[in-house]
Amino acid sequence: MTDTALRAEALGKRFGRRGRWALRECGFRLPAGRVCAVVGPNGAGKSTLLALAAGLLPPTEGRLTVLGTSPAQARPRVGFVAQDKPLHPQLTVAETLRMGADLNPGRWDAAVAERVVAGGALDPEARVRTLSGGQRTRVALALALGKRPELLLLDEPMADLDPLARHELMGTLMADAAQHGTTIAMSSHVVAELEDSCDHLLLVGDGRVRLAGDIDDLRSAHRRITAEADADLGPHTVVESRTTGRQLTALIRPAGPLAGDWRTSVPSLEELVLAHLRSPGAPGLATAEAAESTGTTEAVTEESAA
Amino acid sequence: MTVLTGPVDAVATVGRPRMTRWVVRLHRPALLAWAGLFAVVAGLLIALAGPWADAAAEGWRHYDACDFNRPCSYDQTAILRYKSWYNYTTYALNVLPFLVAAWAGAALTGRELESGTARLAWTQGTSPARWLAVRLAVPALALTAGTSLLFWLHHRAWAAGRGRIDTAKTWYDTGTFHANGPTTAALALAGLAAGALAGLLLRRALPALVLGAVFMSGIWGTTQQLLPHLWPAVTRTAAKQQQLDLGAGLGVDHGMLTSTGGHLPLPACDSEAACDAAYAKAAGFYDTYHPYSHYWPLQLTTSALLLAVTGLLALACFRVLRRQVS
Structure with missing residues (x-):
């Protein structure tokens, strides 16, 4: 077993020979066992990144390693739920699950799949074409969880669900991750949705990885400060700053001790994400364990040994 | 294991x-x-x-x-x-x-x-x-x-x-x-x-x-x-006076034979004089076709x-x- 679920090295994907780059020069590492939020605005490349990891698209450049091997090789061990939750409309719910069992011999866990479906009080004999969007999501999640994946990739999984179903399914996912050590990467553009359940962040903006790392590490690497308007932010990296009258508020990455007369606080995940999204020019940050370069693996080994 | x-x-x-x-x-x-x-x-x-x-x-x-x-x-x-x-x-x-x-x-x-x-x-x-x-x-x-x-x-x-x-x-x-x-x-x-x-x-x-x-x-x-x-086709020939019945099988090509044995396409002519002149070159006719025995090979x-x-x-x-x- 590898301790890395996903590793991207200079990963790029362009659609068409002269098309737009959906992803460019992405480098990051997702340690195994994490629940990772893939966050970014619409069209940032989240879906492309997840499809690349699921082995559904060939990268245009760079390399992506999934569970220690190529995405195609890892496919039997990876679960994927696409944003539009494609299912065969002519099959019933029960048939869809039987198909999952037939296509994943030796891996399929019927009990898990049936539990996910049963939570929605779905009639097993109902045809998929008669289901609502949320019910389809449930069946799609049941297929992905039923194959007992080591890595679960979910593209906007909760968008169609009502708050109650969202809460319940998120609970199922988290319990599954905790029990089997499943790594989960799920995308969303609603940050608040992910804050409670995720411990790792991948912020994608404009086809690039802007932030990568443990959420707590990332938060503590930043400070939200309030100071006099003429304060010298000096050696620190400024992600975003705003001056209102005589007062300056900023989100910075401290590079040394902060001036004593500043009011400082650790930013929330949402503040962190929004500040980076509002300032596309701000330099990116990957914490040691989330950086793809080999020089950081020591830190990772230390952490996983601890 | x-x-x-x-x-x-x-x-x-x-x-x-x-x-x-x-x-x-x-x-x-x-x-x-x-x-x-x-x-x-x-x-x-x-x-x-x-x-x-x-x-x-x-x-x-x-x-x-x-x-x-x-x-x-x-x-x-x-x-x-x-x-x-x-x-x-x-x-x-x-x-x-x-x-x-x-x-x-x-x-x-x-x-x-x-x-x-x-x-x-x-x-x-x-x-x-x-x-x-x-x-x-x-x-x-x-x-x-x-x-x-x-x-x-x-x-x-x-x-x-x-x-x-x-x-x-x-x-x-x-x-x-x-x-x-x-x-x-x-x-x-x-x-x-x-x-x-x-x-x-x-x-x-x-x-x-x-x-x-x-x-x-x-x-x-x-x-x-x-x-x-x-599949190699069969060619039949006929002298100028004889009738060559086309349609004996799957036709490939047919036309006039010259005196040296060369193949010419049938000429397109619309008056008797023109046709006589055009057919003057013909020493006979040929028909290249597949007989029924070529059914399975084909x-x-x-x-x-x-x-x-x-x-x-x-x-x-x-x-x-x-x-x-x-």
Whole structure:
């Protein structure tokens, strides 16, 4: 077993020979066992990144390693739920699950799949074409969880669900991750949705990885400060700053001790994400364990040994 | 040992995904339609080969015996019944490859790529190559089995009328030639591969339906062009005064012979003087054609060519798929 679920090295994907780059020069590492939020605005490349990891698209450049091997090789061990939750409309719910069992011999866990479906009080004999969007999501999640994946990739999984179903399914996912050590990467553009359940962040903006790392590490690497308007932010990296009258508020990455007369606080995940999204020019940050370069693996080994 | 090797090896030891039954389940309407078409055409061909051919032959016997000075009675209904239903079944077998191509493009590959269910299969333990292989193999099997029986039945129905029914089609009539032999099966398989390729290229159902049929038209047209040249033809010659009866078989070429033995096309002339001048060069006439004895060689070479094309199209399908998926 590898301790890395996903590793991207200079990963790029362009659609068409002269098309737009959906992803460019992405480098990051997702340690195994994490629940990772893939966050970014619409069209940032989240879906492309997840499809690349699921082995559904060939990268245009760079390399992506999934569970220690190529995405195609890892496919039997990876679960994927696409944003539009494609299912065969002519099959019933029960048939869809039987198909999952037939296509994943030796891996399929019927009990898990049936539990996910049963939570929605779905009639097993109902045809998929008669289901609502949320019910389809449930069946799609049941297929992905039923194959007992080591890595679960979910593209906007909760968008169609009502708050109650969202809460319940998120609970199922988290319990599954905790029990089997499943790594989960799920995308969303609603940050608040992910804050409670995720411990790792991948912020994608404009086809690039802007932030990568443990959420707590990332938060503590930043400070939200309030100071006099003429304060010298000096050696620190400024992600975003705003001056209102005589007062300056900023989100910075401290590079040394902060001036004593500043009011400082650790930013929330949402503040962190929004500040980076509002300032596309701000330099990116990957914490040691989330950086793809080999020089950081020591830190990772230390952490996983601890 | 297996206990120690962990989950990766466990997958390999437990066996391969059972995909075939799901291809059959997902395409059950198409399979039922094919079974229905098969049953109807087979039933008609059995009737054509037996009672309907006999009744029509009897009708023609009466008709040919008529001397038209007296009222003449013959069973016109029987004659028309054989002729019409023979034409309908021949037509059905000739249209089949186009229907297969359109279906394969739209339903087999195009729709699954458009709706994303192909991706669902690929993330459910089935590799894309295997997904495609099963999708090509299952219909190929159903088509080969069905068309093989149908062309045999059609040949029986044709043979039952040959020499007995005056309007029976010649062996080299285009529709009859294909419906009578294995080229029907080979054309249907080529249609399957062409349609699947169209779906993989366009990734949308409706455009792939059209492109599949267009591919099939290209294959059909090219086959017609090449068919007479796939086996050495026979050439008959006649002196200038003799009649050379064209239509002894599948014609390849005919024209004038020069005194040195060269071949010239028949001249186009519209007045007697012009024609006399044009034909003055002719020392005789020639006709290059395939006699009935070339029926099987032509069937087999054409089928082999079509199967080779099918193989190339199938290979192209896998290449296109591999470029699209990692």
